[in-house]
Amino acid sequence: MSRSTSSSSLWRPWMPVTQQADLQITEARGCRVRDADGTWYLDGISGVLNVSCGHGHPRLIEAAVDQMHRLSHYDPMAASHQPAEALAQRLAEIMPGDLNESFLVNSGSEGIEAALKICWQYWRHLGENRERIISFEAGYHGTTALGQELSGLPFTANDWPNRFPVDHVALPAEPRALRTAEGAKALLALFSQALNSATPTAAVIVEPLLGLGGCTVFPEGFLAGLRRLCDEHGALLILDEIFTGFGRTGRMFGFDHDGITPDIVVTSKGISSGLIPLAAVTATTAIKETFRDAPVVQGLRYGHTTGGHAVAAAVAKAVLDVMAEEKLVENAGTQGAGIRSGLDAFRAHPRIADIRGLGLVIAVEADSPESAEAIATGAMDNGLLVRAERGVVRIAPPLTITTDESIELVDKLSRAIATLG
Ligand SMILES: Cc1ncc(COP(=O)(O)O)c(C=O)c1O
Incomplete structure (x- = not known):
């Protein structure tokens, strides 16, 4: 998967940036974002954990x-x-x-x-x-x-x-x-x-x-x-x-x-x-x-x-x-519970320490920061953006996420976890 290089004159926050440093996002719609190379991703982190109503909501x-x-x-x-x-x-x-x-x-x-x-x-x-x-x-x-x-x-x-x-x-x-x-x-x-x-x-x-x-x-x-x-x-x-x-x-x-x-x-x-x-x-x-x-x-x-x-x-x-x-508070509860139960099978995985969350805050705690990084990278390779933070993978998609998109999220994340071995 190709990733675009960001401008070297731009001083980004929290420098040095370690995660997904070369990703340049050019377009976003609903629960999806597209990079400069034209690859679309399911946005499992709502931009900066903030795009609750989905990207580009016409009413907003x-x-x-x-x-x-x-x-x-x-x-x-x-x-x-x-x-x-x-x-x-x-x-x-x-x-x-x-x-x-x-x-x-x-x-x-x-x-x-x-x-x-x-x-x-x-x-x-x-x-x-x-x-x-x-x-x-x-x-x-x-x-x-x-x-x-x-x-x-x-x-x-x-x-x-x-x-x-x-x-x-x-x-x-x-x-x-x-x-x-x-x-x-x-x-x-x-x-x-x-x-x-x-x-x-x-x-x-x-x-x-x-x-x-x-x-x-x-x-x-x-x-x-x-x-x-x-x-x-x-x-x-x-x-x-x-x-x-x-x-x-x-x-x-x-x-x-x-x-x-x-x-x-x-x-x-x-x-x-x-x-x-x-x-x-x-x-x-x-x-x-x-x-x-x-x-x-x-x-x-x-x-x-x-x-x-x-x-x-x-x-x-x-x-x-x-x-x-759009009943987004209720949807956050329903979809969050669905995603967590979709990940239940991994609770017994030897490289997963815990799966927790509340509503559409979902955390997959790995056995090490390296495993969490590997899950986030694997998810990205499968077309899903999530955050790896010191051993924990944080997932927080827009509150507008549909059941089909939640199933897709679980599927992409499961593939990434499965590659841990
Ligand atoms: C719980 C919490 N408090 C404070 C902040 C800081 O907000 P901002 O980045 O808008 O300054 C954040 C941002 O991630 C946050 O998650």
Whole structure:
């Protein structure tokens, strides 16, 4: 299979890039993408895990073009506009409790940056200078300076000094050993220990499942327990739903599986189905209220020129319409379960350590990083794009995937696993 060479003048993210470095994508439609040599692939990773409604969805393109003709954008500090107002209203409707207040930015990392600034400033408004944050060591929350420090994953860190106190909670066992009531207990015991420190905690931030951190699915009850612990210690609970939000796990949000209401939720990726950059930080009204009468030297010192871009907001509103009309949340649950059961036969394979997932997040853990790389390469040779990440193959196709495409995905992946021997 021939692969095209990408431009040498382009500085790509995360350089040096090790995976599929020579692949150049020129066209995409639905669940398929085509490379510069004309080869079509089934997109098992939704672009950058974000193209939830499939590539080139006509309703989303129409919403973008229509909005461009009316108003592309306007200074978000000086004025507001209807698309951003309407999106904030829709987010308030689909989020539980009084998560009614959305701040719009351009990327997931910016959303995390904003969530931290909102959290720290909130504590100052209450007269407490709480700064300590607790996160998972294997969590991933982006690559801007603040977000980068929330992760303890060695391959995401730089060695420059920390700007704020952060305590990383390590996983107490292998991901496959955590999906039990004992697993939930062990995880909660570690968070309880971290929260019991003499230094009060400003917030606990977690993903509903660890994406980059081994695609680790948490046992039922973990998030509910964490909510209780945060309440006991007066700490805010921030959910990073950048990867999991908007139907990816078979519920609208990952935290819906445990029926909890976080204090702050950060969403991106699926919010605009990858058509245009957008992220939202949705906080409770109680948090936003503290900013209303804050002295000017306090308040939220954060915002971007293109934050809450009118075209992006119009697309996000169309995404929610498409998701409802095409029943994409339900489809994520059904197709995800189908794909996982299609891979069941490999649970006993000597080179496969675990197969796990939630909705359309599916992880095949191999016995080594080399085996995972071999599966991803084999899948690509069979016309399927997936990600190999340190021993785990991550699969997250668009939520629009059909039953026939799910069967094709399982078939292509099975061929790749079979070549492991
Ligand atoms: C859970 C999570 N948090 C944060 C981010 C960072 O988002 P972005 O790449 O848009 O800055 C990502 C991106 O992959 C993510 O998956």
